[in-house]
Amino acid sequence: MIESKLKVATCSLCGCFGCHMSLLDLDERLFDLAEKVEFDRSPLTDLKELGECDIGIIEGGIANVENVHTLLEFRARCKILIAMGACAISGGIPAMRNHYELKDCLEESYTRGIGLVDAQIPNDPEIPLLLDQVHPIHEVVKIDYFLPGCPPSADTIWTFVTQLLAGQPIALPYTQIHYD
């Protein structure tokens, strides 16, 4: 009997792609991973459509309307949903804008920024509308596992993924749990 591979999707919402970089830091272990899983929608495959998946891994919090739609879609299509990294878990660095009114943030960047010519706040309809605040994803959908770190190290990701795929309870060693 050929075991079918587990389907894994990943995405970066309001994050810096650092968590995905950490995923790539798995280096040769990615080959072992590729034996066991098949990547669906992910920046690694560049697939844009999300299929039915076993595992969804989310980097980043929610900062705009598109982030929310993507998150809801991941929750609907993935059996297990994982919050990876500080931004997905607590909003992280982007949530530092919650200290200010959105209007002030936009004006600071787009109308008061240094060296701007013909300054204006972008309002192209293709640009997703910003939320007034950045929020972690567990405030919108149910999350099954949290993987802290900014980013979580490749070793942390590896421990987590191997335990998860083996159906074991997740038990990260002390040195692999960090909020930074």
Place this chain on the structure above:
Amino acid sequence: MSEEPRFTLDGRTVPFQDGQTIMAAALAAGIYIPHLCFNPEFTPHGSCRVCLVKVNGRMQASCTTPAAAGQVVQSEIDEVREIRRGLLQMLFVEGNHVCPACEKSGACQLQAVAYYVGMLAPHYTHFYPRRPVDASHPDALIDFNRCILCELCVRASREVDGKNVFAVQGRGIKAHLVVNTPSGKLGATDFSLSDKAAQVCPTGTILSKHSGYEIPIGQRLYDRKPINVVGDVAALAVSKGGRRHD
């Protein structure tokens, strides 16, 4: 000669002297009970509740509960750990704890205790309060976003430094740390980095200026070993990565 009175803590026999709290006796016996507002150099405050233990079946703060002969105390049990984790999670969402952007990260007692109790995420809905940063003092900085109201700086400034620089104002959810000057600015006080109040904060609220991020990630106080092994940042000398003046 009468025998020293004893209680048991997670099955271990702990001797104590009359008047000692459960926390003090455990500390003397080398047993770690997680805590934040407790510092053995100060009168117990009993406010953070992180040190709660089950004493003869009832939850009590170990830093304020007197030890008594024959008590059965439980600390490292799932029920207690879960409550502690919940308390830590509430502390995290109540303030703004962006560890990746905090100079204290890696040597922060709040963070280290959160690791110790197995907190992977803050679970609750974030408050994202808007609290100010006070950079008015030439040598020190206060980021009120990280204050957990343990009042250690308040106690240190009043009891040790004799300066009374800090106070907590307001009640309940409105309680917040203030600086005791008409302007509310630290720069208007005689606060100094050599004050005891500058060495006791268990979080990254009170920081010194002109230095930062000196110890590389991986070598910071709590990077390799947990707080029950390393000890509190306020109890360790600066030369050992702590805050206590050598």
